[in-house]
Amino acid sequence: MNVAVIGLGLIGGSLLRALAARGHQVTGYDLSEATRQAAAEAAVQAAVAEGSWHIAADIPAAIADAEIVVLAVPLPALPAVTAALAGFSGLITDVTSVKGPVRDLLKGRRYVGGHPMAGKESSSFHASDPGLFDGCAWVLCLEPGETDLDDWLRLAALYTSIGARVVPATAEEHDEAVARISHVPHLLASALSSLLDGNPLAGALAAGSFRDGTRVAATRAELIAAMCGGNAAAVRRVLAEVLDHLAAYDAELASPDPVAALTSSLQRPGELRRAWPVVDGVTVRVDREADALLSLGRAGGWLTDIGPDIIGQRPESGRNGS
Amino acid sequence: MNVAVIGLGLIGGSLLRALAARGHQVTGYDLSEATRQAAAEAAVQAAVAEGSWHIAADIPAAIADAEIVVLAVPLPALPAVTAALAGFSGLITDVTSVKGPVRDLLKGRRYVGGHPMAGKESSSFHASDPGLFDGCAWVLCLEPGETDLDDWLRLAALYTSIGARVVPATAEEHDEAVARISHVPHLLASALSSLLDGNPLAGALAAGSFRDGTRVAATRAELIAAMCGGNAAAVRRVLAEVLDHLAAYDAELASPDPVAALTSSLQRPGELRRAWPVVDGVTVRVDREADALLSLGRAGGWLTDIGPDIIGQRPESGRNGS
Numbered sequence: 001m002n003v004a005v006i007g008l009g010l011i012g013g014s015l016l017r018a019l020a021a022r023g024h025q026v027t028g029y030d031l032s033e034a035t036r037q038a039a040a041e042a043a044v045q046a047a048v049a050e051g052s053w054h055i056a057a058d059i060p061a062a063i064a065d066a067e068i069v070v071l072a073v074p075l076p077a078l079p080a081v082t083a084a085l086a087g088f089s090g091l092i093t094d095v096t097s098v099k100g101p102v103r104d105l106l107k108g109r110r111y112v113g114g115h116p117m118a119g120k121e122s123s124s125f126h127a128s129d130p131g132l133f134d135g136c137a138w139v140l141c142l143e144p145g146e147t148d149l150d151d152w153l154r155l156a157a158l159y160t161s162i163g164a165r166v167v168p169a170t171a172e173e174h175d176e177a178v179a180r181i182s183h184v185p186h187l188l189a190s191a192l193s194s195l196l197d198g199n200p201l202a203g204a205l206a207a208g209s210f211r212d213g214t215r216v217a218a219t220r221a222e223l224i225a226a227m228c229g230g231n232a233a234a235v236r237r238v239l240a241e242v243l244d245h246l247a248a249y250d251a252e253l254a255s256p257d258p259v260a261a262l263t264s265s266l267q268r269p270g271e272l273r274r275a276w277p278v279v280d281g282v283t284v285r286v287d288r289e290a291d292a293l294l295s296l297g298r299a300g301g302w303l304t305d306i307g308p309d310i311i312g313q314r315p316e317s318g319r320n321g322s
Numbered sequence: 323m324n325v326a327v328i329g330l331g332l333i334g335g336s337l338l339r340a341l342a343a344r345g346h347q348v349t350g351y352d353l354s355e356a357t358r359q360a361a362a363e364a365a366v367q368a369a370v371a372e373g374s375w376h377i378a379a380d381i382p383a384a385i386a387d388a389e390i391v392v393l394a395v396p397l398p399a400l401p402a403v404t405a406a407l408a409g410f411s412g413l414i415t416d417v418t419s420v421k422g423p424v425r426d427l428l429k430g431r432r433y434v435g436g437h438p439m440a441g442k443e444s445s446s447f448h449a450s451d452p453g454l455f456d457g458c459a460w461v462l463c464l465e466p467g468e469t470d471l472d473d474w475l476r477l478a479a480l481y482t483s484i485g486a487r488v489v490p491a492t493a494e495e496h497d498e499a500v501a502r503i504s505h506v507p508h509l510l511a512s513a514l515s516s517l518l519d520g521n522p523l524a525g526a527l528a529a530g531s532f533r534d535g536t537r538v539a540a541t542r543a544e545l546i547a548a549m550c551g552g553n554a555a556a557v558r559r560v561l562a563e564v565l566d567h568l569a570a571y572d573a574e575l576a577s578p579d580p581v582a583a584l585t586s587s588l589q590r591p592g593e594l595r596r597a598w599p600v601v602d603g604v605t606v607r608v609d610r611e612a613d614a615l616l617s618l619g620r621a622g623g624w625l626t627d628i629g630p631d632i633i634g635q636r637p638e639s640g641r642n643g644s
Binding site: 117118137139165167169173174176177178180181182184185186187188189190191192193194195196197199200201202203204205206207208209210211212213214215216217218219220221222224225226228229230232235236238239240241242243245246247249250253254258259260261262263264266267268269270272273274276277278297298299300301302315 | 439440459461487489491495496498499500502503504506507508509510511512513514515516517518519521522523524525526527528529530531532533534535536537538539540541542543544546547548550551552554557558560561562563564565567568569571572575576580581582583584585586588589590591592594595596598599600619620621622623624637
């Protein structure tokens with residue numbers, strides 16, 4: 001396929017490399033001239049090893065022959081870049097970490113939202129890696145009655161070809177899930193880090209559980225705020241669940257036998273964590289229609305191949321909370 | 323010195339090896355015959371490389387010639403082991419993760435509470451390592467007007483000799499600090515893991531922030547419950563602080579400009595996390611008296627040498643919240 005990638009940070013740059021390595025025609029563009037130059041120089045070196053790509057000087061040149069345009073820019077840059085695609089009639093997708101607002105922004109366009117669960121959008125082209133998406137979950141949004149299934153399958157074929165696990169979900173399901181597994185974890189890491197404030201003794205004693213529980217609190221505040229603020233409604237719903245769990249632990253600590261009470265309520269979270277991640281599943285064939293694809297995603301499954309048959313993996317029953 | 327180590331799990335076994343390697347006379351005992359046998363066999367192999375130790379068949383034989391007895395058994399086993407030391411007039415210390423209850427248990431004995439911030443008490447002798455305490459923070463409890471300073475310094479010399487950073491703190495300060503950096507982080511990890519319940523899609527999308535934020539939730543529920551339940555008052559106070567932070571984030575998410583509000587409130591936790599851990603400090607000489615030692619601990623400092631001078635490290639000012 002002929003693909004244009006707009007934005008050549010870690011995700012866009014890695015996608016450029018991965019698609020070129022699989023023999024696709026790829027053209028890249030980045031607002032930064034320095035990044036364009038780095039990507040053009042890398043293309044020369046890549047010509048032998050992993051296939052190569054072109055770097056365009058502006059967006060019209062980048063998309064001129066494209067069937068698919070991937071917007072790999074941060075959320076705040078999307079409105080301007082989308083406006084520059086006014087005359088483009090091909091398929092548009094993106095890689096941002098919130099899907100509801102982008103769906104609204106691209107209403108009426110030929111658009112399928114996407115989100116690879118890999119790396120950080122803030123990192124640069126220099127960190128790009130053609131193997132970044134190997135085994136990585138890549139959500140593709142599928143809205144029954146709205147998304148064109150052929151377009152959706154075209155992107156699913158593109159991303160499974162570079163090794164991604166394509167996960168079908170609605171934008172709403174996606175935003176709720178990432179609140180659970182990324183946005184709220186960032187807020188909890190920040191709250192934990194705050195516990196060192198004015199307590200250097202605690203800092204001197206902190207070891208593994210603190211280190212891991214707070215790692216992502218070192219992320220730039222602007223990035224955490226943009227992720228959580230861009231998904232505020234879902235984050236608040238999930239945060240309320242966390243507060244309920246913590247309030248229950250607190251009540252158990254105040255009970256006559258806190259050890260027995262906590263032992264009981266901590267069993268389930270321990271089981272869930274030990275069952276995660278699901279590395280392999282049971283191979284399944286999936287019907288070529290939205291509800292079957294979405295059902296697989298809701299069951300924790302993913303697609304691995306979009307050929308004449310659509311092939312995926314479904315977690316073994318009884319694992320991972322299902 | 324002549325030291326008896328009662329309980330030869332990861333901590334006790336590593337201490338046995340580390341002390342023997344530094345030329346101390348060491349005798350070990352474990353309730354499990356299989357562990358005693360493993361430790362006796364390891365002693366034969368260690369005889370050349372790292373000095374060696376004796377394994378006793380019962381507690382009276384283990385402590386017969388000891389100046390110091392280290393109780394390296396889990397908290398629930400302490401009352402029985404302490405009872406077996408009724409006739410012992412030397413110095414007693416322990417390695418359990420809560421210090422207030424042990425202080426109460428050993429009231430009237432010649433006792434100094436200790437807690438190395440290393441590994442897990444649950445692991446076995448087979449995982450023991452003479453280098454486990456190298457650079458590890460080892461709290462020694464110092465109660466003004468109660469703890470014998472010479473006894474305290476004797477233990478501090480013993481542990482700095484095996485590479486530990488000895489941190490002076492009262493039992494109350496210790497228990498409050500470990501609630502912050504270990505017990506409450508375990509509860510937050512469990513609450514986060516619970517968010518996968520009934521949501522396999524979220525599990526399929528979860529990556530780095532979820533993995534790290536929940537790692538310790540995989541710990542056996544009994545162990546987390548024993549740690550938190552044994553320190554319930556401090557854990558509840560710290561949990562209330564976490565709930566306040568999370569409530570503030572929630573209010574910011576509901577505000578007219580959630581991104582700006584969150585960006586502002588997430589700055590400080592980010593700074594705290596990026597400034598942690600303090601690897602090196604400024605070398606200081608500390609007066610041979612309780613208040614000076616405790617002041618160093620409260621400032622996030624630690625002792626490295628107990629010779630004619632007491633030498634420690636104090637974090638650089640402006641770092642780590644101080």
